[in-house]
Amino acid sequence: MNLHEYQAKELLKKYNVPVQEGYACSSVQEAEEAYRKIKTDTGSKFAVVKAQIHAGGRGKGTIKETGINGVKVAKSMEDVEAFAKGILGGTLVTVQTGPAGKVVNKIFVGQDMYYDGPSERQEFYLSILLDRSKGENVIMYSTEGGMSIEDVAHETPEKIFKEWVHPSGRLLGFQARKIAFNLGLSGVAFKNCVKFVTNLYDAYVGLDCSMLEINPLFKAADDKIIAVDCKMNIDDNAMIRHADLVALRDVTEEDPTEVEAGKYNLNFVKLDGNVGCMVNGAGLAMATMDMIKLSGGEPANFLDVGGTANAQTVEAGFKIIMKDPAVKAILINIFGGIVRCDRVAAGVIEAYKNMGNINIPIIVRLQGTNAEEAKKLIDESGLKVESAILLSEAADLVKKAVA
Template sequence: MNVHEYQAKELLKRYQVPTQEGVAVGDAAAAVAAYQQIASQTGSKFAVVKAQIHAGGRGKGRMVEVPEQSGVSVVKSAEDVERVAKNILGNTLVTIQTGAAGKKVNKILVAQDMYYDGPSDRKEFYLSILLDRTKKQNVIMYSTEGGMDIEEVAHNTPEKIFKEWVAPNMALQGYQARNIAFNLGLSGEAFKNMVKFVTNLYNAYIGLDCSMLEINPLFKSADDKIIAVDCKMDLDDNAMLRHADLKEMRDKAEEDPTEVEAGEYNLNYVKLDGNVGCMVNGAGLAMATMDMIKLAGGEPANFLDVGGTANAQTVEAGFRIIMKDPNVKAILINIFGGIVRCDRVASGVIEAYKNLGNISIPIIVRLQGTNAEVAKELIENSGLKVQSAILLSEAAQLVQDAIAGK
């Protein structure tokens, strides 16, 4: 589960991680009030306004309706704040990570300006924590070259990216935190503050069950404070049972509506760009099914795993979700009857077909396993325009014919 920058910073504060102070708001008037509050606290007329979306590259992004407006702006008056807020709120921001469609901005963060001390005294770093699956350990990746161009640094000068691995059953060791501060070229008070920052940040990563935690930029101020100016945080969905309070941070408006709907029926769904809809039980079989579709000359339009307890309700929900994609020219249902009986799935397909009605695209059902022959007979005797198969090769041929319009 992704969270917004302002939410991530609030979570980091629980672990004594210093962050850039700010106020999240949803309208221009509230933005002006937040700016005035920050100005009175800091004694500076400068502040920064940031669009809150689940994507990076906001500083280089552009608003569709106001192309001269980026997703991040420095302001120095209440008038500036009002103008920028109106340019951003309710409009669509396109960044390198959103794709051409962009994302609608519903909130902005009005935050203190961290660059008051001038370019000669400030320093930006990069630091992230995630799981290195090849080593089966958490890895802290960091660099002296933080900021908006970190992707170019990783591509052009990978030697500037350092890594520190931590075993998942151990805490970050003191010598590792000191090694990070040393490689970042720090000394004195900044060195001590970085050691404390990294230690607390790693504790937050573990304590919140993050799957990824990125601080960019990680800022060193003129007085050697170490502060998280920006934060991107992904929380492990599988750990939400331990964090009931964090579920409320989910912003469904930032997610694909069909994926949200699928989640309500406990369906694992990911939209793709192809022309053949897939409904399968089991992730491994789903991957094999997508390969089969490509070999048959088609392209998978989605990944949809109905799990091991498919019934009429989940099958019908799967149908509805798949058919919302106008690019789908055929639907392939590939079920292995182990835990779930094939005849039960067949009955669900027939019931769903009747309930939905007016299905004009070809539907191929391949059932193998418990009661597969009974299921095939049920479908063939249903009188519906559903084609059945037992062998994978049969299903592949039927998909190929459907794509060809036969």
């Protein structure tokens, strides 16, 4: 589950991780009130207005309707009002959203971090995620903060450091000190960084994050170490341990068809092709998508109905796939191991009848337990459904359908 910046920062506070203070706002009036509070509470003369969407590159992205960036520095109440009006309700396009962009429903009005002080300010990069190749958590960090880490990796890979932590233990003191040292910190800033990284790692583990990114990690003029931005992803499989966090899910940021699929416990990912596919098992789904491409088509989705496919799940899958106007054919590829093929065939027939008029080719390939009986059921159903047992047969039918 992805979280917005303002949500992630509130969670980090519970782990004593210093963050840029601010307020989430849904209207211009709320933004103006937030600016007043920031001036009173922090003494900050300026404020930062940030669009809240589940995508990076907001500072360089632009609002389609107004042409302004997704992150702006406001130097007055008039600026706050203008930026709030120009961002809220607009469509923000960044390198991560694609040309379609995402609608901005909230903004974060935060304190200005460039306040005066005795020492230099610096921006760093730091993230924590799972390194699957080692089976350990890895802290990746760099002195080059405030910019795309992909650019840093490409242009100056020597400036990226990594520290691995075994998932059964905590971040050790010498590791936290090593990170602060490699970032070039000393004195009070060094001590603050050690404490920051230690608490941040505790938050990563305690919240069951799959990814936690701070960019920039900011060394303020008074040597405080602060999370100015935060991207947080919580492992969906761990949500049973975090019932209090379920309400933080923002379904408006997710693909509507994927949200609907989740209601039926279907694993669905929207793609850009022309052949819809419905499969049981992730491995078979990947092989099916490859077969579609080899047949001259392009997969329109990844849809795994699981090992207990029945008429209800098949019908739900049909409806979700049919919502895509680009789909020219649907391929159902089921391996009957846990579930019998004849039961799946009966479910396909029932779903087809319930849905009424379907004007695109439906190809059903069932293999495994009672595959022959399943093919007979479909062939004798009188419906416009073509059946196959071999994968090569299904591939030929897909090729014909998209030709």
